Amino acid sequence: MGRSISTHRNTYTTFYTQFECEDEYDSSYEWENFVDCIKEMLSNKYKSLSNADRWVGRENHVILENSVAEISISEYCGGVAICLAPRDTNNPLHEGWCGRIYKGFHELLNKHFQGYVKIGSMSNGEGVYQKVG
Numbered sequence: 001m002g003r004s005i006s007t008h009r010n011t012y013t014t015f016y017t018q019f020e021c022e023d024e025y026d027s028s029y030e031w032e033n034f035v036d037c038i039k040e041m042l043s044n045k046y047k048s049l050s051n052a053d054r055w056v057g058r059e060n061h062v063i064l065e066n067s068v069a070e071i072s073i074s075e076y077c078g079g080v081a082i083c084l085a086p087r088d089t090n091n092p093l094h095e096g097w098c099g100r101i102y103k104g105f106h107e108l109l110n111k112h113f114q115g116y117v118k119i120g121s122m123s124n125g126e127g128v129y130q131k132v133g
Contacts, residue, residue: 004118004127006059006074008083012098015082015109016116016129019075035073037112038082039063042071045108046101056085068094079116079129082109 007014021030043049048066055061056072060083064071067087074081084105086094109115115132122128 004121004125005076005079005081006057007081008056008060008070008072008074008085010085010089011083012069012086012095013084013102013105014118015106015113016118017080017082017109017113018078018116019080020078031075034080035061035063038073038109041108041112042105045104068097079127 005016019031019034021027023030039051042064043051046066049064049071050066052062052065052070056070059076060072060074062070062072065087068091069084069086072083072085074083084098084101086098088094106115110132116129117132118127119130120128
């Protein structure tokens with residue numbers, strides 16, 4: 001059975017992109033740089049975010065957080081999901097903060113990375129994505 005890129009269980013929005021590394025020996029180093037770049041961009045724009053290093057499930061690595069939201073990253077076969085999720089889906093303040101930064105979150109990431117939208121899933125679970133723009 002196929003599968004798709006994992007997303008945060010409470011995701012408010014997800015930015016999909018790709019991670020490519022031509023030299024397999026440099027892939028760990030390149031991945032760390034890729035994640036650091038995302039952390040720096042988002043924390044510079046949203047000053048309340050601070051570094052985090054924990055996991056939601058087995059595949060979603062929370063890299064930034066504040067008191068109301070968290071940003072996680074997941075990768076599968078070069079596809080990457082960067083998720084914005086409220087800490088408490090029952091708290092309107094948490095959902096509201098995610099709603100306020102939604103547009104800027106996507107605009108900032110789109111400036112630096114090719115964005116994709118998930119347009120569906122095949123019957124075997126594999127995701128189908130389309131380039132944005």
